[in-house]
Amino acid sequence: MPKCKKSEGQAIDYASKLLPSAEEEPFEEHLKHCQDCSEAVASYTAVLDLTDKAQDELTVPEVALKNIEMNVYKRLAVTQEQTLLSRIRAYFVSSGSPFGWYKTAAVSSVAIALITTVVLIGKPFQSEETFRLTESQSADARIEEYRQQGIQRNLEEVLITHHLRNDAWETESQLHRMKEQAHGTNWTKVADKHLQSLQSGDSTAQ
Amino acid sequence: MDKLIDDEMLVAQFQAGRQNAFDELMKRYKSKIFSYLLRSVRNYEDAEDITIEVFFKAYRALEGWQPKAKFSTWLYKIASNLAIDYHRAKARHPVYALEDTEIPEARLVATDLHSDPEKQLEEKERGLLIREAVDQLSPKQKAVFMLSRYEGLQLKEVAETLDMAEGTVKIHLHRAVKRLQTLLRPLWENNEI
Numbered sequence: 001m002p003k004c005k006k007s008e009g010q011a012i013d014y015a016s017k018l019l020p021s022a023e024e025e026p027f028e029e030h031l032k033h034c035q036d037c038s039e040a041v042a043s044y045t046a047v048l049d050l051t052d053k054a055q056d057e058l059t060v061p062e063v064a065l066k067n068i069e070m071n072v073y074k075r076l077a078v079t080q081e082q083t084l085l086s087r088i089r090a091y092f093v094s095s096g097s098p099f100g101w102y103k104t105a106a107v108s109s110v111a112i113a114l115i116t117t118v119v120l121i122g123k124p125f126q127s128e129e130t131f132r133l134t135e136s137q138s139a140d141a142r143i144e145e146y147r148q149q150g151i152q153r154n155l156e157e158v159l160i161t162h163h164l165r166n167d168a169w170e171t172e173s174q175l176h177r178m179k180e181q182a183h184g185t186n187w188t189k190v191a192d193k194h195l196q197s198l199q200s201g202d203s204t205a206q
Numbered sequence: 207m208d209k210l211i212d213d214e215m216l217v218a219q220f221q222a223g224r225q226n227a228f229d230e231l232m233k234r235y236k237s238k239i240f241s242y243l244l245r246s247v248r249n250y251e252d253a254e255d256i257t258i259e260v261f262f263k264a265y266r267a268l269e270g271w272q273p274k275a276k277f278s279t280w281l282y283k284i285a286s287n288l289a290i291d292y293h294r295a296k297a298r299h300p301v302y303a304l305e306d307t308e309i310p311e312a313r314l315v316a317t318d319l320h321s322d323p324e325k326q327l328e329e330k331e332r333g334l335l336i337r338e339a340v341d342q343l344s345p346k347q348k349a350v351f352m353l354s355r356y357e358g359l360q361l362k363e364v365a366e367t368l369d370m371a372e373g374t375v376k377i378h379l380h381r382a383v384k385r386l387q388t389l390l391r392p393l394w395e396n397n398e399i
Contacts (some may be wrong), residue, residue, distance in 0.1 A: 009376075012383045016354075018361065035376070047387045048355070054336035055356050057329075060240045064254065068236045069229065070259040079266075 004036040011037050015044035172198055217244045220268055228268070232261055238357065239285050245352055246289040248341070250282035251345065256292060275366050283367045286349060293345060335398065339389040347382035350375050388390065 010027050013019040019027060031038050144176035172195065212218075219227035239260050244253040263284050268275070271280065343351060346368070353364045354375075361379075365372045 009380055010236075012380050013376075016379070016383065018379075020356075043387055043391070044383055046385060047390055050336050050390060050394070051340060051386060054247060054333040055340075057333045057336075058241065058244055058262075060237055060244060065236050065240065068240070068254070068257055068261070069232050071258045072232065072265065075258060075262045076265060081399070 004034050007034065008039045008040065011040040012044050015048055039165050214273045216375075217268060217271060217273070217277055223265075228265060231264075231277070235281055236261070237283060238278075242285055242352065242357055243289060244280065245356060247292055248337070248346075249277070252292065256285070256288050259305055260349055263288075276363065279363045279366050282353065282359065283369075286353075286367055288351075290345065318330075332398075333394060336390065339386055339393075343382050343385055343390060346370075347378050347385065350378040351382040351386075 007027070007030060010019060010023065010030075014027055031041065071125070088110045175191050175198065179188050179195070211230075213231065216231050220231070234272045236257060240253055243256045243260075246254065247253050259280065264281060266367070270377065271277075312349040340348060349365055349368055350370075353359045353367060354361065359367065361372050361375050364370075365375045368375070370378075
């Protein structure tokens with residue numbers, strides 16, 4: 001490349017627009033008199049233009065980004081469940097079961113049973129804590145966002161993954177709204193149950 | 207949520223228990239991180255999986271995060287480390303390595319129905335040749351080049367992301383550009399790109 005080795009790094013920095021501003025003007029002056037460096041700058045600029053254009057073609061379509069958030073929360077929810085299982089296992093281990101190697105089998109059986117319950121029956125760990133929190137407006141906003149993104153059908157999953165765990169389902173109007181938003185899912189039954197409890201004045205069901 | 211709130215403020219809100227703050231951070235960065243990983247791993251599904259992993263790790267570590275560097279730099283650091291792990295695993299199990307042509311380009315490139323299909327094909331081939339040249343850079347050169355050139359990180363931020371001295375980043379960048387010139391020059395002299 002340029003015979004003017006002294007300026008090769010500068011030529012790359014200049015083409016990359018990384019040359020410090022203090023060096024820019026003297027280098028531009030140098031370019032006027034140095035054909036090697038001028039050619040080098042032109043060549044490096046061409047290389048960078050080509051790679052920029054080629055990389056710009058690798059754009060991520062909007063549809064690919066839709067499920068990122070939900071998958072992150074699903075992954076977190078699975079970890080929370082695993083943490084619970086590991087706590088159960090730790091309990092068995094620390095309790096010093098007299099059954100020797102049967103201990104591991106017992107823990108495994110409990111773990112399998114719990115996982116099977118999650119898969120077949122659904123959310124045994126989905127406690128009613130979910131409905132005790134605040135910021136109901138944000139729940140609406142997020143549900144609306146999912147609706148707009150066409151993933152309203154996944155509302156139940158969103159609830160299961162604690163995505164809305166900071167949101168309130170405390171008052172009658174909130175529960176009615178939840179029932180409406182969760183239409184077509186088992187969460188309508190949950191809303192009904194809470195509504196009934198609320199109407200009968202049983203505050204412990206909240 | 208106010209878009210003018212800076213990332214570090216959102217992190218502080220998250221640490222104070224405001225879940226929405228993490229949603230906003232994901233919203234801000236999921237596209238950037240996905241694009242960065244797609245360029246690095248060159249496989250659509252893997253890039254998606256690693257993007258999820260990046261935010262999963264970020265969520266779990268964010269509670270104890272201290273603003274020693276920018277949040278975005280920290281996020282890119284997680285992504286870079288996961289990309290390195292991915293490439294290492296791929297090198298250990300080459301039988302599972304995918305060819306570049308297996309990237310579902312059709313899903314990634316916007317399609318103009320009125321454009322010339324032949325020209326589109328040429329463009330696709332050209333893009334492929336250039337990206338193959340970028341893939342031939344050493345892992346460090348490639349990481350520095352991509353973070354600096356495509357993600358718009360300052361050299362200092364690239365240095366923080368990759369745990370390198372700033373001078374080393376510059377050396378890798380110079381070598382990357384020179385290597386690309388060597389690889390691409392014959393192609394453009396032969397009118398292949």
